[in-house]
Amino acid sequence: MTSGGAIAAVAAEQRVTVRYFAWVRERVGRSEEQVTIPPSVATVGEFARWLATRGPEYAEAFKRADVVRAALDQVHVKPSAPLAGAREVAFFPPVTGG
Amino acid sequence: MAVRVQHEPFDAVAEVEALTRGRIDVGGIVTFTGLVRGDVDGRPLISLTLEHYPGMTEAELGRIEVEARKRFDLVDCVVVHRVGELTPGEGIVLVVALSRHRQAAFEAAEFLMDYLKTRAPFWKKETFADGAGNWVDARDSDSRAEARWGGESATQK
Numbered sequence: 001m002t003s004g005g006a007i008a009a010v011a012a013e014q015r016v017t018v019r020y021f022a023w024v025r026e027r028v029g030r031s032e033e034q035v036t037i038p039p040s041v042a043t044v045g046e047f048a049r050w051l052a053t054r055g056p057e058y059a060e061a062f063k064r065a066d067v068v069r070a071a072l073d074q075v076h077v078k079p080s081a082p083l084a085g086a087r088e089v090a091f092f093p094p095v096t097g098g
Numbered sequence: 099m100a101v102r103v104q105h106e107p108f109d110a111v112a113e114v115e116a117l118t119r120g121r122i123d124v125g126g127i128v129t130f131t132g133l134v135r136g137d138v139d140g141r142p143l144i145s146l147t148l149e150h151y152p153g154m155t156e157a158e159l160g161r162i163e164v165e166a167r168k169r170f171d172l173v174d175c176v177v178v179h180r181v182g183e184l185t186p187g188e189g190i191v192l193v194v195a196l197s198r199h200r201q202a203a204f205e206a207a208e209f210l211m212d213y214l215k216t217r218a219p220f221w222k223k224e225t226f227a228d229g230a231g232n233w234v235d236a237r238d239s240d241s242r243a244e245a246r247w248g249g250e251s252a253t254q255k
Contacts, residue, residue, distance in 0.1 A: 022221035071154060097191070097215065
């Protein structure tokens, strides 16, 4: 244990597994990674916009932000969904199975 | 297991046989099989690769099945969806719906396919003769087909 301030900062830190599928995965160049959510980010939509700032491959993947879909802990969600408590966030294009 | 995701081909006749063996309460069976076509608007297709989201796909198919059983008077139903690289003529998806009367089976099979096309996390990539790859775009007609069942859409608008 460290000082009170450090404990508070650690407690506020939320790490998630981010998974990418189909052309989102190809553009990002990886299928999953561990990410610490910045304190300024509260929703799935804000998280996508923040990811897009991490490099040209992310900018490319999230360029069509209105098209990219999301799931929190393997359940479809809208961009307004809060990230608090989530362990896994996934981004993917609209599904085309069947 | 009434929903399955698998690499291996499926056998629609064997699936129906397994579901009906020893039963006398089934009055109608509707099966739908989706196949890989050999062309896209006349452009010859070499293969179709199905990607999925392991874990979520099975969970989502399970949720779709529960919803179908709630909405329709089904005796049983099965959904089998393949993943990996498939060639033209191969089966991609199988839906079997069994009911006492035919209408519930017809409607449930349509419902299962419409929901599967818009909610189950599968993505198709086409590979053409020149090696070009193309991710298949979702169709508005699929969203409209889902919307007619009156449920809340799973995705953003």
